[in-house]
Amino acid sequence: LSLVVGIMRLVNLAHGDLIVMGAYLILVLVTLLGLPPFLALVVALPVMFAIGWGLQKFLLNRTLGDDILPPLLVTFGLSIVLQNALLESFSADSQRLPTDTLTTASVAVGPLNLGVMPLLTFASAVAVIVGLNQLFYRTSLGRAFRATSDDPITASLMGIKPANIFATATGIALVIVAIAALYLGLRANFDPNVGPARLIYAFEAVIIGGLGSLWGTLVGGVIIGVAQTVGAALNPEWQILAGHLAFLAVLLVRPRGLFPRAND
Numbered sequence: 419l420s421l422v423v424g425i426m427r428l429v430n431l432a433h434g435d436l437i438v439m440g441a442y443l444i445l446v447l448v449t450l451l452g453l454p455p456f457l458a459l460v461v462a463l464p465v466m467f468a469i470g471w472g473l474q475k476f477l478l479n480r481t482l483g484d485d486i487l488p489p490l491l492v493t494f495g496l497s498i499v500l501q502n503a504l505l506e507s508f509s510a511d512s513q514r515l516p517t518d519t520l521t522t523a524s525v526a527v528g529p530l531n532l533g534v535m536p537l538l539t540f541a542s543a544v545a546v547i548v549g550l551n552q553l554f555y556r557t558s559l560g561r562a563f564r565a566t567s568d569d570p571i572t573a574s575l576m577g578i579k580p581a582n583i584f585a586t587a588t589g590i591a592l593v594i595v596a597i598a599a600l601y602l603g604l605r606a607n608f609d610p611n612v613g614p615a616r617l618i619y620a621f622e623a624v625i626i627g628g629l630g631s632l633w634g635t636l637v638g639g640v641i642i643g644v645a646q647t648v649g650a651a652l653n654p655e656w657q658i659l660a661g662h663l664a665f666l667a668v669l670l671v672r673p674r675g676l677f678p679r680a681n682d
Contacts, residue, residue, distance in 0.1 A: 419624050420635040421594070423630060425563055425587045426584050427486075429486065429490060430489075431496075432494075433616070433620055434617030435496075435613030437616050438599070439599075440592070440595050441603040444515060447461050455517075459596060467590070468589070469592055470590070470595075471586065474584050474588035475582070477492065501613060502610075512608065512609045535601075539605070543636055546594055546597065565578060622638065623635050625638070625665070626638030626642070626665060629678065631678065634676055634677035646658065648660060
């Protein structure tokens with residue numbers, strides 16, 4: 419979500435539903451091909467990239483412009499379509515990816531026992547951010563991303579095709595969505611209607627970190643996660659509320675987020 423907002427200024431209201439779609443894609447690969455979830459993710463990655471590339475190239479690019487309303491309306495409609503398509507295909511029953519001892523395993527760090535799955539989730543998030551930063555600042559594609567984000571008209575005069583660059587960015591975003599979908603399916607039950615909740619958490623993380631800041635988004639996610647954990651420890655009913663309160667508290671102090679981009 420931060421990637422798409424940072425490069426295209428596109429607010430994708432279907433982001434949470436795309437995560438759920440990715441979880442169902444991995445579930446299908448696990449069920450039909452008998453693959454373990456992590457291997458199913460490897461198969462799902464190019465599929466998700468192709469979906470993201472085509473979605474941006476043939477649909478979302480047509481909505482981009484000075485008016486932010488068309489992308490909001492189109493992605494809202496896409497969200498509804500995805501939810502109903504998943505509902506028709508998989509029913510409203512909750513699903514979960516098959517797990518093994520990995521989800522219950524822990525490692526001792528001094529007096530603490532840390533779960534292997536949460537550590538793996540966090541390590542994957544850090545690896546994604548490091549990889550994206552290397553892509554942005556060490557490759558010609560990254561230079562094209564930054565140039566197109568700053569000034570698509572001038573970038574097009576230099577031989578860059580903004581439409582293709584935007585499609586590639588969304589393809590990469592959906593690759594990351596697939597990784598998120600794997601951990602969603604391993605750590606919690608999911609059904610066609612949980613997408614909007616994922617979207618809210620993602621938006622809060624992005625806004626806390628500062629629009630377009632990748633490391634800021636990671637920090638935002640950690641803040642929300644810690645707040646929810648503390649809230650749940652105090653009272654299970656406060657878990658979700660605590661995350662939202664942490665989001666509001668950060669906005670009161672830093673309305674533009676913790677690490678806003680200089681040109682925002």
